[in-house]
Amino acid sequence: MAVTAMRIGELVLTGGAVGSPAEQVVGIAAALADQGAGLRDLCLLRAFYRVGDWEADALRAELAGVLSSASGIALTLVPVACAGVGGGGLSIEAAAVTAPRLATVGNGPFVQGLRQGRFLFLSGQSGAENASLAEESRSVMQALGQTLARLGAGFGDVVRMNRWYHAEGTKEAWEPSARATASFYTEPGPIATAISLPVALPEGRSIQIELMGMLGVDGRTLPKHHSWPEGLWDWPIHLPYKHGLACGGIGFVGGQVSLDADARVIDPDHLDRQGRRSLGCIDRGAAGVGRGGRTLHLGVYYEVPEGGLAGADPGAAALRDLGEGAAPAVLVGFANLSYPQMRVEIEAMVALDG
Numbered sequence: 001m002a003v004t005a006m007r008i009g010e011l012v013l014t015g016g017a018v019g020s021p022a023e024q025v026v027g028i029a030a031a032l033a034d035q036g037a038g039l040r041d042l043c044l045l046r047a048f049y050r051v052g053d054w055e056a057d058a059l060r061a062e063l064a065g066v067l068s069s070a071s072g073i074a075l076t077l078v079p080v081a082c083a084g085v086g087g088g089g090l091s092i093e094a095a096a097v098t099a100p101r102l103a104t105v106g107n108g109p110f111v112q113g114l115r116q117g118r119f120l121f122l123s124g125q126s127g128a129e130n131a132s133l134a135e136e137s138r139s140v141m142q143a144l145g146q147t148l149a150r151l152g153a154g155f156g157d158v159v160r161m162n163r164w165y166h167a168e169g170t171k172e173a174w175e176p177s178a179r180a181t182a183s184f185y186t187e188p189g190p191i192a193t194a195i196s197l198p199v200a201l202p203e204g205r206s207i208q209i210e211l212m213g214m215l216g217v218d219g220r221t222l223p224k225h226h227s228w229p230e231g232l233w234d235w236p237i238h239l240p241y242k243h244g245l246a247c248g249g250i251g252f253v254g255g256q257v258s259l260d261a262d263a264r265v266i267d268p269d270h271l272d273r274q275g276r277r278s279l280g281c282i283d284r285g286a287a288g289v290g291r292g293g294r295t296l297h298l299g300v301y302y303e304v305p306e307g308g309l310a311g312a313d314p315g316a317a318a319l320r321d322l323g324e325g326a327a328p329a330v331l332v333g334f335a336n337l338s339y340p341q342m343r344v345e346i347e348a349m350v351a352l353d354g
Helices: 021-034 056-066 133-150 171-182 271-287 314-323
Strands: 005-008 011-014 042-050 073-080 090-097 101-105 113-116 119-125 158-165 191-196 207-214 225-227 244-247 250-256 292-303 329-334 344-352
Touching: 005 021, 005 292, 011 021, 021 056, 021 090, 042 056, 042 119, 042 329, 056 073, 073 113, 073 207, 073 329, 090 119, 090 329, 101 133, 113 133, 119 133, 119 158, 133 158, 133 171, 133 207, 158 171, 158 244, 158 250, 171 191, 191 292, 191 344, 225 271, 250 271, 250 292, 271 292, 271 314, 271 344, 292 314, 314 329
Parallel strands: 042 073, 073 119, 158 191, 191 250, 292 329
Antiparallel strands: 005 011, 011 090, 042 090, 101 113, 113 119, 119 207, 158 207, 225 244, 244 250, 250 344, 292 344
């Protein structure tokens, strides 16, 4: 299946590819070329790899070899239960910006962070060793803050935060980390998506956090508008993040789930119904910050039941529909999500009209 891509202004986003690293990079290059971009414009690679098929260091080295003509890319490697709906072992998505590079933190093919045109990309970073999840979360945020500062930015310029943590999908497991991370933002904050991992990260780390930001080319903070539609679900603890955020004509919608306003799962264990509800929440979150146009990208994170997803499962059919839709999408399976009986979480970026 060919890699799809969508462009808004200087930003180009691809969906998840399939195949070997070399095959996926070729597919990403072709998708970027269709949008008037190339590997030279790459800013972010996010690779989801199945545990047991790949080791993080080996995958990083292979990607570096395949991308020998490119450098200075933010890279996030995420261990998962499976990539795609068919139980694949690797899926890579990309973001490129057809504008001049303004700053880079780090050297070599993969770096801690970069600023290109109006966009900031910070690689998924882990924190202190031999620390609790909350302590490691705080350590990661301190390191990310230093990278942002070296790029001429701050946490107020972050529009999207993705957290992957190794812990059970329960409130008791993720709450201390969530509070530690949230303390670095002032309200209203960015959109946020957090997914629990089936295994620890390399070197036994328990969390990694990736950031995307926007900043004027003159270094000025860009205006943002936030959305919290009435009656939409809420976390069981107060956090500074918002469901929707608009900046520079782009709408960002954080991971949407099938919860009610009191954080109770709606349609427990029904992936297809939860998926429809999550997409409806995305529409509401985007509408709250402007009139939505094209969907630019979907990140679809679903729970893989024991024994895998059967082809006849309505949830599998719903996932395939998302993967084959017009919008670039990455579909990734995890052992569990943040709440028991939650089967899917979907984040999005949309083009805003006007």
